[in-house]
Amino acid sequence: MIVRKLWALRGPNIWAPHPVLEAWVDLEGLKDDPSSGVPEYYARILGWLSFWDSGENSRSERESLRERLCHGTGLADVFAGLTGVLQAMADPAIGAYWTRPTAEAGVYRTAISYADEGWGRACLDASLKIVQAAVTQGSLDPAAEADRLRDLARRLRPTVAVEAILEAARARGIPTARLDKDRNEGLILLGHGARQRFYLGARTSRTGAIAEKISNDKELTKLILRACGVPVPSGRLVANLEEAWATALELGFPVVIKPGDAENGRGVALQLVTRKQVAIAFAEARNWSDKVLVEHAIPGSEYRLLVVGDCVVAAIRRDPPQVVGDGRSTIAELVARLNDDPRRGDDWKTPLFPILLDANSTTVLGEQGYVTEAVPPAGAVILIRRNTHRRDGGTATDVTDLVHPEVAARVREAVRIVGLDVAGVDVVIPDIGRPFEEQGGAIIEINAEPSLSMHLVPSSGMVRPVGKAIVDLMFPGEERGHVPIVAVTGTNGKTTTTRLIAHILRQAGRTIGMTCSDGIYLDQRRIQAGDCSGPQSARTILMNPRVEGAVLETARGGILTGGLGFDRCDVAVVTNLGQGDHLGSHDVATLDEMARVKSTVVSVVAPDGAVVLNAMDHRVVAMGTSSPARLIYFARDGDCKVLDRHGRAGGRSVCIRGGVILLAEGDRHERLIARSDVPLTLGGLITFQEENVLAAVAAAWALGLPSETIRAGLATFESKTELVPGRFxxxxxxxxxxxxxxxxxxxxxxxxxxxxxxxxxxxxxxxxxxxxxxxxxxxxxxxxxxxxxxxxxxxxxxxxxxxxxxxxxxxxxxxxxxxxxxxxxxxxxxxxxxxxxxxxxxxxxxxxxxxxxxxxxxxxxxxxxxxxxxxxxxxxxxxxx
The missing domain is CATH 3.90.190.20 (Mur ligase, C-terminal domain)
Incomplete structure (x- = not known):
């Protein structure tokens, strides 16, 4: 059994509205033997299934495959189903797959849904390896294979914060693209063209460079906040240990020592009271930065408040890792017991990290008079570390509903002063439910790249929709990040129609991106040559920040081998199907099958968009039956039955009568332009160009362009090589x-x-x-x-x-x-x-x-x-x- 061909269909496709991997599987000598007819293979697969268990969804996928194996199913189906089982180890939403025979005996097309391409490919490769081992009785260590895949998933899958942004954007219908999958740093592009926005590590396209620079300099941030009357701890930068100790004596104990510009709690030491502690903390802070800051420790609990725009959307209390004595167990045993909690894991998708016993914990325990083998008395609270960061075993308890309005106001004010749009604000205060004025407290830091995971997977308390809050800030109101998109498909006339639509849209003064079989164009300037009618070309032009509208030729080959390059469009145009072309290629043998391929474009039209169809081609007409969008038909024959029936129902159409192009809606007709005034048709000599003209007019009308603009576009578009090379x-x-x-x-x-x-x-x-x-x-x-x-x-x-x-x-x-x-x-x-x-x-x-x-x-x-x-x-x- 081998995989002959493999394509990643990264957009809506013939199988599904979401990405799939399409693999053509050759069963070779096994051909169509069902699993029930190969008992050794069947038994080995069943025996291995238990190793690939990662939660309820994974078990569900596994049991579904087990049932199919028991009742007998083809090997291609087992291969696809097993790929789904493996993906479910890290992707609970994945599981759908399809299997179809090709015209060649023993060769199957399988399509398997995926959320992350790298992870999907890895699971597909592993599935092939497992099935081959089962069939040939080859060697396989299922436990090692499962561990390898889990480790790979941790490296390939997006972080919990990135997933939150992606899910929030998709729920709003905003296009998304991860741009740094290999580096996994969280760079996301949301939206298209002139309406797109970037997101990276809680920073948005609106995050100012100066504001970020200020927040990264902790002493500068305090200086500005103090000048504006915001409570901050006293302290200053020090150059050496002697200066650090002198500053600590001056400020009064306890003190905090931390790097002046490090992030994520790195190098921070809390509650220092001795010269030895100060010396150790100074050396550690210097490892992270040339700037070392000594501050007076504010009494109270540590809180992190997340500010998005002008709202505090989440708050957590941070507590250091600690154990409570039971009078019987050693500290090491108490820590081991806490680490047995299944919620503790080694990545940010778990609410807790393991508590480490190391040199740092030994020092902290010694300061309290303990060692790891000591048995503390019952009820005694023993700190393991002073740092509250989650990665050091600290806890994060949601307290959003407890934040006093005055505290929230002070925090919002501090973020406004610095100038950030999204910020994590660290506050130390005895009680978050009371104002600063009643109890003291201070704003310790403002972070331009706050972690979202503590709010998405808190140790306890409610999960807060921080991803949604950030996406709503980036795209307020009903904004969805879309530019108008027209997609053009069909057998003949695609390129001419695409170019004419783009030309008409440019008459409205907009910057139009266009892809076609001649290249990629930004307005009338070609930025890439060659056949660019596929999905990658569409993505290229939609990423250009100048594009205010896009017209995309969408060819059969790109749909079959890459899916669509967009998730939805405003107008889909199907020029014709006719006798078809490329029949027999990619297992598409009939006109009906080709119509299904072309109709992929129709399937992604927005409900408030329009589908433009050739009324003289019955297979094209049939494409509109399942679309919720408005239908606009076009035909050279104004007396076409489809137009008549559609018109009596109040529908729109574009046709030619008496030598004039008409816009019809119900029983109302508007004379747009005489066919003799349309140079592309040479006064009506070139009838096939008339169909292209009618399709382009319908698309422009669907987008709401005024008749004058459409006329201007038609009157100035000639069959010249500069406008339509190679087209008459x-x-x-x-x-x-x-x-x-x-x-x-x-x-x-x-x-x-x-x-x-x-x-x-x-x-x-x-x-x-x-x-x-x-x-x-x-x-x-x-x-x-x-x-x-x-x-x-x-x-x-x-x-x-x-x-x-x-x-x-x-x-x-x-x-x-x-x-x-x-x-x-x-x-x-x-x-x-x-x-x-x-x-x-x-x-x-x-x-x-x-x-x-x-x-x-x-x-x-x-x-x-x-x-x-x-x-x-x-x-x-x-x-x-």
């Missing part, structure tokens, strides 16, 4: 008409030939080749379309055979040409540019030449250069001076 670009040379058009399938060729019937030239030549990754019957059909539409056909063979033998593609084209009713001559050559040059050398009056290029940009460059050289040569020959 027309040149005139030596009395001949030259057209460059990327008609790369049979339906496109027939539409092209139909449009050429309206031209005056009576002789037609086409320069053409077919891609070898199409089915034989599709290539033959292209040959038939060529034979019925052109007098002369110049075939060329280039680098697009896709592993077919040389000459085989042209042989299939000739097979189709042989039944063509118009073709008179068929020529062959090798090389695209050689074929173009040969056609250009034979130009003459009355000839119409169509070039269908493989490389649009290279071919256009060559044609322009050749025509310019030819014109210059003719000019030189006719120069009589």
């Amino acid at each position: 670009n027309i040149f005139q040379a030596h009395g001949a008409t030259l057209i460059v058009d990327y008609a790369h399938n049979a339906s496109a060729l027939r539409s092209l030939a139909e449009a050429l019937d309206r031209f005056s030239e009576d002789k037609r030549l086409i320069v053409y080749s077919a891609a070898g990754n199409r089915r034989d019957e599709d290539i033959i059909d292209q040959g038939m379309a060529l034979g019925n539409g052109f007098d002369q056909v110049l075939l060329y063979e280039d680098g697009c055979n896709y592993k077919r033998p040389d000459g085989s593609v042209l042989a299939l084209l000739r097979q189709g040409l042989s039944v063509g009713g118009r073709v008179q001559n068929v020529f062959e050559t090798r090389g695209e540019l050689v074929a173009i040059e040969r056609a250009l050398d034979n130009l003459g009056p009355g000839l119409l030449v169509v070039f269908v290029p493989e490389s649009i940009e290279e071919s256009l460059k060559f044609i322009r250069s050749a025509l310019a050289a030819s014109t210059e040569e003719r000019s030189r020959k006719h120069n009589t001076f």
